[in-house]
Amino acid sequence: MSMKYGLFWSALCLSFGIFLYGSLPLYEGIAAAAVFFVLPALAAIKITHKKEAVLILCGAFFISLCGMGRMHLADEVWKAQSSWALHAEGTYTAVVTEPPVVNREGEGYARYTAELKDIRYKDGTEKPLKGFAYVYETNPKEIYGPGVKLSVKGEMTPIRIYDNPGKIDLESRYRSRRIIGRIYTEDEKSVRSLGDSGEYRAEKAAELIKGKVMDTFSPYMDPVRLHIMMTLLFGGSYNEIPESVMSSFSATGIVHILSVSGSHVALIFGFLYFLGKWMHLPKKLVIGGAIILVLFYSGLAGFVPPVLRAAIMGILSVAGLFFDREKTAVNILGAAVTGMLLWDPFFLFDVSFQLSVGASAGILIF
Structure with missing residues (x-):
């Protein structure tokens, strides 16, 4: 050792x-x-x-x-989450935490990840809640973004965990995100907006920026190519891409480019490095700007495990340049993994984290 x-x-x-x-x-x-x-x-x-x-x-x-x-x-x-609320029926107050998953094929639906605030039973009794839940709305008339407070009428049911070795460890993913249940609504009147909660402003700002990027290119691209471009840039729009197109990406072996990871971060650092060199800027100024931009981009991409791993490794690498200290790439990967696991140990059981770190370690060691 x-x-x-x-x-x-x-x-x-x-x-x-x-x-x-x-x-x-x-x-x-x-x-x-x-x-x-x-x-x-x-x-x-x-x-x-x-x-x-x-x-x-x-x-x-x-x-x-x-x-x-x-x-x-x-x-x-x-x-400590409010698991006692499972099978409870009433009106839930919750705040949307991230962009919803929207399926427009067949009987469309929107799935919101929402932070539970309280529940009001039919007799008028109210109880505070702690935890998060998936809220499903069938044929939604309006899509709500991060920070919107919702009133949701329905029953919260447990998350189903299928014993399927070799697949994604969903139980650990739910625990990491503190997802305790899911709420299916009966009709369009079961979900209504209570206005802006003032929470999750960073997520809301990220969606506004991505929306402006999308609006800029939408006049020049058809919807399929537009969503492919947005997924290439920021990830996360997989449900908007037709299944046939996703199958083509898989068949050609390039489906991984739809996932934001180290290549995106490396492109940002490389572009800023050559830009700074061309403009004859001080190296430390270029490095500081690159770190800020990578953190900003990671926020736009949703801070998913591959993005976090790549961002931390990239920042540690350029920090080594900043302090004029050489470090091995294997040690930088170790520092990134240690930081991520101390932040959220459930990352260890996330297939995205496993593949990202495993691939990086394989390249560096072998």
């Missing part, structure tokens, strides 16, 4: 601790980590008498315990 790649090994140990917490009861997980790290440390003392190996293994054990502790805190946050 070379300390040249200390941050990379730290990320692996942190991931190991998170995995143990999700796979075993707490005390069994600690025991498993002890067997994995502490026993080899004791053997190293007896065989080699080298303190360095002991310190490294004990440090790895400590980082694994930190992973378990972080996962425990995330689990406690999940348990």
Whole structure:
């Protein structure tokens, strides 16, 4: 275990601790980590008498315990959500948190991700709520964006989790986003707007900017190509692209370009670097501007795991240039993974995170 790649090994140990917490009861997980790290440390003392190996293994054990502790805190946050409201029928007050998923084929629907505020039962009793839910509206007359407060009449039902190994781990994704249920509405009168809540302003601003970009190009492009362009730029418009077109992207092996990731961030850094060089701007000014622009672009793309990983890696790379310090790319990846897992340990079970980090690690190591 070379300390040249200390941050990379730290990320692996942190991931190991998170995995143990999700796979075993707490005390069994600690025991498993002890067997994995502490026993080899004791053997190293007896065989080699080298303190360095002991310190490294004990440090790895400590980082694994930190992973378990972080996962425990995330689990406690999940348990604090208002799961008692499942199967409760009444009028919910909720705030839309992100652009809805809209399906216009057949019997169209809009699916909103909404933060639950309270519920009012039929007898007039009101109770505060904590958590998020999917709100489904059939044949919507109006589409509501982030920050809009909604009144939703219906019953909240549990999220279905299908046991399908090899597919997306939806349970961890729901826990990460604190999605506790879904509400299906009966008719168009079951969902109505209560106006702007004043929340989720960043998400609302991002949608306004993307809307202006879309309006700029819409006179010159047909709807299919327009949505493909928006997905190439910002991701997230997959439902607006016909299934036949998505199949063509898959068949040609280029469907990954529809997902915002490291190539987009690299293009931004590269463009600004050459622009700054052409204008003879100070290197540190160019780097500072690039970091601000990447953070802004990541917000437009929704801060999904591949974007976060790419943005953090890119920022750490240019920060190394800023401080005139060279770092290995593997260590930068380790720092990005460590930061993301400390922010949200459920990322470890997200297939988007796994593929993004796995591909980056494969390229750097092999």
